[in-house]
Amino acid sequence: MRTAYDVDTVRAAEGELMALLPPGALMQRAAAGLAAACADMLGRVYGARVVLLVGSGDNGGDALYAGARLARRGAGVGAVLLNPDRAHPEGLAALLRAGGRVADDPFEVLAVADLVLDGITGIGGRGGLRPDAIPLARAARGSNAVVVAVDLPSGVDAGTGEVPGEALRADATVTFGAYKPGLLIDPAREYAGAVRLIPIGLDLPSVPSVEALQHADVADLLPTPGAESDKYRRGVVGIVAGSARYPGAAVLAVAGALRGGAGAVRYVGPGGDAVIARFPETLVSDGSPAKAGRVQAWVVGPGLGDGPGVDEVLGSDVPVLVDADGLRCLDPDAVRGRPAATLLTPHAGEAAALLGVPREKVEAERLASARELASRYGATVLLKGSTTLVADADGPVRVNPTGTSWLATAGSGDVLSGLAGSLLAAGLGARDAGSVAAYLHGLAGRHASQGAPATAYGVAGAVPGVWRDVAASGG
Numbered sequence: 001m002r003t004a005y006d007v008d009t010v011r012a013a014e015g016e017l018m019a020l021l022p023p024g025a026l027m028q029r030a031a032a033g034l035a036a037a038c039a040d041m042l043g044r045v046y047g048a049r050v051v052l053l054v055g056s057g058d059n060g061g062d063a064l065y066a067g068a069r070l071a072r073r074g075a076g077v078g079a080v081l082l083n084p085d086r087a088h089p090e091g092l093a094a095l096l097r098a099g100g101r102v103a104d105d106p107f108e109v110l111a112v113a114d115l116v117l118d119g120i121t122g123i124g125g126r127g128g129l130r131p132d133a134i135p136l137a138r139a140a141r142g143s144n145a146v147v148v149a150v151d152l153p154s155g156v157d158a159g160t161g162e163v164p165g166e167a168l169r170a171d172a173t174v175t176f177g178a179y180k181p182g183l184l185i186d187p188a189r190e191y192a193g194a195v196r197l198i199p200i201g202l203d204l205p206s207v208p209s210v211e212a213l214q215h216a217d218v219a220d221l222l223p224t225p226g227a228e229s230d231k232y233r234r235g236v237v238g239i240v241a242g243s244a245r246y247p248g249a250a251v252l253a254v255a256g257a258l259r260g261g262a263g264a265v266r267y268v269g270p271g272g273d274a275v276i277a278r279f280p281e282t283l284v285s286d287g288s289p290a291k292a293g294r295v296q297a298w299v300v301g302p303g304l305g306d307g308p309g310v311d312e313v314l315g316s317d318v319p320v321l322v323d324a325d326g327l328r329c330l331d332p333d334a335v336r337g338r339p340a341a342t343l344l345t346p347h348a349g350e351a352a353a354l355l356g357v358p359r360e361k362v363e364a365e366r367l368a369s370a371r372e373l374a375s376r377y378g379a380t381v382l383l384k385g386s387t388t389l390v391a392d393a394d395g396p397v398r399v400n401p402t403g404t405s406w407l408a409t410a411g412s413g414d415v416l417s418g419l420a421g422s423l424l425a426a427g428l429g430a431r432d433a434g435s436v437a438a439y440l441h442g443l444a445g446r447h448a449s450q451g452a453p454a455t456a457y458g459v460a461g462a463v464p465g466v467w468r469d470v471a472a473s474g475g
């Protein structure tokens with residue numbers, strides 16, 4: 001599991017450790033790791049031209065000490081001090097002793113730099129870049145240099161992944177002690193580039209604020225039939241989806257559900273013929289969900305239009321996943337009062353409609369939006385998009401790292417809902433079902449696409465191969 005901690009937790013852990021160590025030791029650990037990472041990226045340090053963007057806090061101190069280490073190895077290091085009177089004094093002295101210097105003309109050195117270290121702000125930054133830093137960040141981005149953010153790209157919000165103004169775009173981020181949520185959640189994640197974690201010995205709590213499943217975690221959660229399993233014991237998932245206008249959504253949701261580990265898939269709705277034509281193993285009916293037979297979980301909504309079934313399914317006593325058209329006019333009280341888990345799977349537009357805010361606000365504030373929805377509905381919320389989040393009202397939020405923007409194709413959300421519903425029927429809790437489904441779906445998107453446009457149907461077809469790969473990594 002990859003874990004990320006909010007700023008207060010990181011500061012508390014740093015404080016405890018600092019009390020046990022000689023002054024400055026922690027910053028030296030950070031700077032040593034940072035300098036080593038920069039040396040890797042440069043390949044050859046001797047003769048390399050390195051520019052440090054130095055703010056007024058300890059983030060700038062890290063950059064100055066790392067710059068001193070690179071200068072001692074023969075790099076030409078120039079520091080651009082955003083606030084010369086407040087630059088970290090010991091760090092600046094170390095740089096000057098090592099042969100580094102303060103740059104006279106920032107834009108001149110940035111234009112020819114091989115590597116730029118962004119030490120403007122770290123976890124102490126508030127708001128976006130200030131006006132004096134904006135042209136420097138742009139010049140760094142516009143140069144041929146590798147741009148490396150120290151701890152965080154300056155201007156992003158460490159705790160939430162929000163980018164409140166302009167921020168520095170890095171090729172890589174070297175972060176200290178722990179991932180911060182902003183390094184995993186968009187839009188900030190995009191500014192961070194490839195993230196490298198330098199351990200500095202922090203003692204962190206067992207419960208993080210954000211976590212991301214990795215192969216081995218997913219392998220442990222995948223349902224696997226045992227000797228005594230039969231199709232009912234493996235779980236039956238019911239799919240209420242599709243309409244005369246959107247018959248394909250029924251096929252795609254079933255396609256996902258058949259790959260999600262349930263022992264059987266029941267389809268209820270007007271798309272039975274289309275479903276059977278593609279998937280003869282589906283149990284289809286066109287009556288009401290209650291008459292379709294027992295299921296262990298329902299999926300309701302993909303391509304449903306104004307079709308019936310949402311209220312009836314919500315009235316059942318099994319876990320329910322609500323997606324797409326099922327999310328329109330969803331009554332918080334009806335969801336909150338349910339005796340079993342409810343998993344809502346909106347994209348940003350649907351989440352915005354539920355929250356009564358513009359879509360842009362949800363996209364800018366993904367973590368807060370998912371949490372707010374989860375709390376309003378007393379449900380688990382899977383907020384789709386470039387980074388998919390799975391949130392309950394409290395506890396760690398899961399962020400999915402596997403997706404690809406090729407998944408932004410019509411119908412891929414239908415496949416995801418079937419997949420997640422099937423995992424619910426197989427017995428996973430809502431948080432696990434949502435995050436495992438997002439993980440497999442993201443990888444399946446990559447396999448189906450391989451850098452070219454993918455179809456939603458192709459994504460569903462790629463799930464078994466991904467499942468095998470992931471299962472093989474389990475203990």
Ligand SMILES: NC(=O)C1=CN([C@@H]2O[C@H](COP(=O)(O)OP(=O)(O)OC[C@H]3O[C@@H](n4cnc5c(N)ncnc54)[C@H](OP(=O)(O)O)[C@@H]3O)[C@@H](O)[C@H]2O)[C@@H](O)CC1
Nearest residue numbers: 014027030056057058059121122123124125126128130151
């Ligand atoms: N603690 C430790 O043990 C370790 C900490 N480590 C390192 O310390 C970093 C945290 O350092 P920090 O607390 O000094 O804060 P930091 O991020 O440098 O920024 C604060 C300064 O920036 C300013 N400022 C604020 N917003 C701004 C803006 N938008 N644009 C421009 N300026 C802005 C604000 O000043 P103001 O002008 O607001 O008075 C303040 O002076 C952490 O990220 C890691 O790199 C590592 O060495 C490991 C050990």
Ligand SMILES: Nc1ncnc2c1ncn2[C@@H]1O[C@H](COP(=O)(O)OP(=O)(O)O)[C@@H](O)[C@H]1O
Nearest residue numbers: 384385386403404405407408410411412413414
């Ligand atoms: N830029 C992106 N990067 C990664 N994944 C994305 C991106 N945009 C969309 N996705 C994923 O693609 C799927 C689209 O789902 P959805 O918006 O419901 O589409 P549809 O309604 O057409 O099925 C979701 O799983 C979402 O997370």
Ligand SMILES: [K+]
Nearest residue numbers: 118121150152
């Ligand atoms: K920084």
